[in-house]
Amino acid sequence: MSSPEPGPSIPQDHPRTWWQRPGLEPREGHLLVAGRGAEALARAHGTPLFVYDLTNVEENVRALQAAMARTGAPWKVRWALKAQREPEVLARVHAIGAPGTPEFVGLDVCSPGEVAHGLARGFPATEISYTGTNVSDRDLDVILESGAHLNVDLISQLQRYGRRNRGGTLGIRVNPRVSAARPESGISYYSGERPTKFGIYPERLDEALAVARSCDLTIDTVHFHVGHHLLTDDLPAFDRAVAAAAAMARRVIDAGCPVVEVNAGGGLAAIMQQGQEPLDLDAYAGVLAKHLGPLDVTIACEPGEMFAKNAGVLLAEVVTVEDRSRAGDGSAVFAGLTCGWNVMHLAFVYHEFVETVLCRAADAPRTAAYTLAGHINEGPDLFAEDYPLPPLAEGDVVAILGVGAYCQANWHPHCLRPFPGVVWCEDRLAT
Ligand SMILES: Cc1ncc(COP(=O)(O)O)c(C=O)c1O
Secondary structure, three states, rough: OOOOOOOOOOOOOOOOOOEOOEEEEOOEEEEOOOEEHHHHHHHHHHOOEEEEEEEHHHHHHHHHHHHHHHHOOOEEEEEOOOOOOOHHHHHHHHHHOOOOOOOOOOOEOOHHEEEEEEEHHOOOHHEEEEEEOOOOOOHHHHHHHHOOOOOOEOHHHHHHHHHOOOOOOEEEEEEEOOOOOHHOOOOOOOOOOOOOOOEEEEHHHHHHHHHHOOOOOOOOOOOOOOOOOOOHHHHHHHHHHHHHHHHHHHHHHHOOOOOOOOOOOOEEOOOOOOOOOOOOOHHHHHHHHHHHHHOOOOOEEEHHHHHHHHHHEEEEEEEEEOOOOOOOOOOOOOEOOOOOOOOOOOHHOOOOOOOEEEEHHHOOOOOOEEEEEOOOOOOEEEEEEEEEEEHHHHHOOOOOOOOOOOHHHHOOOHHOOOOOOEEEOOOOOOO
């Protein structure tokens, strides 16, 4: 698996410190996470070790809330539980506002298990929004019993719901068939020309409304999720997708449905590599307000990645450094780590670029290049190839960045590797 980083695959001699922010910074070369030395944490707790800066999580949530509030439209921000569900994070998020107020961060969930998890963590059912896919009768029974709000995403799901709960109130997920991804990114898992498994298409919206009528269903929410890794450069495409989704919501309202919320899903990016600019949250919220404000509804969104991704790092020890090129010319130097794709699958499954930092020389020039390999017994268990780093030695500690979302949540005990340690930094120590 090669790292999809743009540019020539040769060692780079610049320090590459795009990731620096309060709570993640080098001090005299050594990486600090929330004011704590990364190497000391690794030695004290062992590796692999997740380290989270919970202050960063809260900052990210509050930044988006503030941008939504500045639009002047009614708003609601929820937390995509699939991205990160650990109790420590949820407690921090739960404390941000009082239930029932816009500031309270509700949950976006997508399985009965997530409903139960949210309720158990003190999130009232009225603050839980379920937008799942391929919902079964058994799923429906749990969701209906819980009192969580449900958005269904196919006409067949609407029929299934109608059979199970005639006269009920729910939302529908629509798919405007317009991609919010830049053409060159080629990502349209959710919405675009190619059919996806999500959402009711514009040409079948009238049919969906007729099904709802035939089962006496009340549609109170329109949901769409059209983006993935949205950065500021993607906003023109996002604008077109939101305009198309808003037109669908308008049709639902004009058909007489008492729509109180339009939910724009998630898909906001956290920056992942040098040269990227963070998503302009005011511009993002502005796109939503421009198209959804005239509908006179609450405008909701439910990010996962943008809130949590850059709040977590994964520390691993370098246990192997070996030149494995035939000519011994250093063209294939492997650095073996004490972690694998079972705890950090973003490169393995999604082919995402993953930034790694040498903790004792976090801002040093990257004058060597490595294949970063995991300790799972599978050939593709690689984090990157030809990846520039300062020269490594056995015993070094590296930090894999951007693991706060979708990593711990998807951990599995492959090869019976145990669950990694976790350090939750509630505060930032002064440095
Ligand atoms: C319906 C829905 N909402 C929210 C999210 C969260 O997305 P992200 O983590 O990209 O913000 C997803 C992700 O797949 C989703 O499908």
